[in-house]
Amino acid sequence: MIYARIAGTGSYLPEKVVSNKDLEATMDTSDEWIRERTGIRQRHVAAENEFASDMGLQAARQALEMANTDASDIDLIVVGTTTPDKVFPSTACTIQRRLGVHNSPAFDVQAVCSGFVYALDVANRMVITGGATKALVIGTETLSRITDWDDRSTAVLFGDGAGAVVLEASEKPGILSTHTHADGEFEDLLEVPLGEQYIRMNGNAVFRKAVATLGSIARETLATNGVEKADLDWLVPHQANLRIISAAARKLDLPMEQVVVTVDKHANTSAASIPLALDIAVRDGRIQRGQLLLLEAFGGGFTWGSALVRF
Ligand code: ACO
Numbered sequence: 001m002i003y004a005r006i007a008g009t010g011s012y013l014p015e016k017v018v019s020n021k022d023l024e025a026t027m028d029t030s031d032e033w034i035r036e037r038t039g040i041r042q043r044h045v046a047a048e049n050e051f052a053s054d055m056g057l058q059a060a061r062q063a064l065e066m067a068n069t070d071a072s073d074i075d076l077i078v079v080g081t082t083t084p085d086k087v088f089p090s091t092a093c094t095i096q097r098r099l100g101v102h103n104s105p106a107f108d109v110q111a112v113c114s115g116f117v118y119a120l121d122v123a124n125r126m127v128i129t130g131g132a133t134k135a136l137v138i139g140t141e142t143l144s145r146i147t148d149w150d151d152r153s154t155a156v157l158f159g160d161g162a163g164a165v166v167l168e169a170s171e172k173p174g175i176l177s178t179h180t181h182a183d184g185e186f187e188d189l190l191e192v193p194l195g196e197q198y199i200r201m202n203g204n205a206v207f208r209k210a211v212a213t214l215g216s217i218a219r220e221t222l223a224t225n226g227v228e229k230a231d232l233d234w235l236v237p238h239q240a241n242l243r244i245i246s247a248a249a250r251k252l253d254l255p256m257e258q259v260v261v262t263v264d265k266h267a268n269t270s271a272a273s274i275p276l277a278l279d280i281a282v283r284d285g286r287i288q289r290g291q292l293l294l295l296e297a298f299g300g301g302f303t304w305g306s307a308l309v310r311f
Pocket of ligand 1: 028029030033034037038113152153154156157190201203204205206207210238239240241268298299300
């Protein structure tokens with residue numbers, strides 16, 4: 001049996017940091033309100049000339065280095081992004097060119113905050129069926145460009161960044177399973193309508209649905225693999241709101257010490273949040289080889305998904 005194994009991880013955050021205090025100066029909000037309702041303390045914001053491909057490229061280079069892999073060996077690039085550089089070509093093609101890779105398939109996946117899990121699902125399926133042997137899976141977002149910085153109900157929530165993994169075909173596990181779902185019924189609860197520039201969101205409704213759905217996807221993932229909650233070493237969730245993350249952890253009976261939390265420093269970076277969190281916990285030594293990780297995400301669409309990974 002062939003698995004797709006995570007051979008390396010990488011991430012990138014723009015240099016500019018905007019704290020809650022900075023936002024207090026420009027809108028009717030407070031550091032206390034933002035921390036209590038969301039757990040967010042600060043977010044990174046891309047420079048004027050910095051785009052999804054720039055950040056994704058940096059994250060990809062780090063992941064390739066950790067995986068000890070030459071870019072020329074990559075035979076698949078999948079990018080999860082809601083904020084591509086251009087309408088077309090895809091951000092994946094731009095990153096492919098800048099890595100000097102030729103001929104591999106390269107495409108973007110648009111599943112908003114679930115984008116990385118969707119991208120991982122597609123790449124995993126290609127690797128285990130022999131369609132690719134070394135894949136780059138990237139989540140990269142410049143949400144600051146679709147955030148209305150005069151709207152306090154959304155501006156405090158989002159940030160920019162990128163994360164990446166290198167998958168390689170291996171006889172050792174490996175991604176054990178991936179799960180993806182969507183329900184377009186809820187599309188107008190979280191959207192950027194065509195012709196408009198900014199995110200519109202019904203925060204309360206998104207919150208309730210996210211908590212319920214993350215519980216059900218976790219149950220589905222564990223049941224598929226015959227794994228108990230207690231077998232999990234780490235939950236690496238999408239980073240939207242600390243209250244959503246804590247509720248997901250409670251449902252898994254996991255103490256917060258086994259949950260990777262970056263929302264305080266990065267805010268919600270949509271498709272970038274899971275690979276960013278993963279890379280940070282790998283590089284600081286919390287996540288170790290051989291451990292069992294549950295990745296789970298929920299986002300606009302609604303879309304949701306998960307992956308169970310033997311790291
Ligand atoms: N600063 C101060 N006050 C604020 C702010 C702000 N930034 N934003 C809203 N308020 C006010 C509201 O106007 C309201 O005032 P009122 O009672 O006088 O009307 C009050 O605070 C409470 O507002 P609620 O919207 O009820 O606050 P809630 O506790 O639901 O928190 C939040 C709002 C943080 C948006 C929450 O609903 C949430 O996180 N939802 C999930 C949304 C999300 O994460 N979306 C991201 C994309 S999807 C995903 O990634 C999962």
